[in-house]
Amino acid sequence: MKTTVLLLLILSGFSTTAQVLRKRTVKLMGSRFDITIVAADSLTAERNIDTVIAEVTRIENLISDWRADSQISRVNKNSGVGPVRVDPEVFALTERALQFSKITNGAFDISFAAMDRIWKFDGSMTEMPSPEAVRKSVEKVGYQHIILDKEKSTIxxxxxxxxxxFGALGEGYAADRCRDMMLARGIKAGIVNGSGDMSTWGKQPDGSPWAIGITNPLRNDTVFAVVPLRQSAVVTSGSYEKFVVFNGKRYAHIINPSTGYPATGVSSVTVFGPSAEVANGFSTSLMVLGKEAGLKLIKKYPQYTYILITDEGQIFSSPRLGLKMHSL
Known part of the structure; x- marks a missing residue:
């Protein structure tokens, strides 16, 4: 449900300390992961990158819904049959995701995995799906029908x-977990970027903060702002890469799980805060909710800041980010 639109991670070109920076790109959770570690020497950095990869793989084996032997796959196979016991870690992640489904009134819904993929964003669609087809596509979606038993740890x-x-939410969770693991191991700086769900900590070897460039959704080959990462996580969702246009209206690839219709009105949302998992939930939800309802929601959570860009190019951002309010 998320498009990666964080195009530019700005790295310094030199170090004023004895630290080194090492980066590796791998495919995990079906997506691209960019892992950056700052350490005292190359061997330490590379070994810790290996540790991050092992941890993401462990999480993937627990929660992947495309691996037949995962706990989530067993939960899905037993839908309508009976509860399935899962590890406390899986239960807690599901519990948090369900809470997000509730606070967004279904704009974010972890049961979206059952949605029929009737919208095509590869250029093959020539007409809108019928209202009946749209209604049918989401008839098995509904977070209200997920029953959790904390005492028994069942779903x-x-x-x-x-x-x-869990889709991208799982990538955000994995990025957060790896950041915390690295800090516990004494690695004082790095980035785990799971397909745009980015957890960072510490600073670059030259002492400067990590910084990202935010893509201009109206000209996606350009960057309209560079933002230093003073908070540890950032996630962007966007509609400008995958969409269809019918009767002059643009429909994004991000689908509203409660209606079956694509999101409209917002082309990009970037959310900054302490957790990539939570930032992902917000970025997706704001795309679905639209400008007014989305901003009303996120303003209730002051730990998280935002940059929201409408289809018309209007920019709305948290005041403490210090961006000028203007149109692209």
């Missing part, structure tokens, strides 16, 4: 055919 999907999936 039960009440409706036959229901599915839950």
């Amino acid at each position: 039960f999907l009440e409706r036959k055919g229901m599915k839950i999936g």
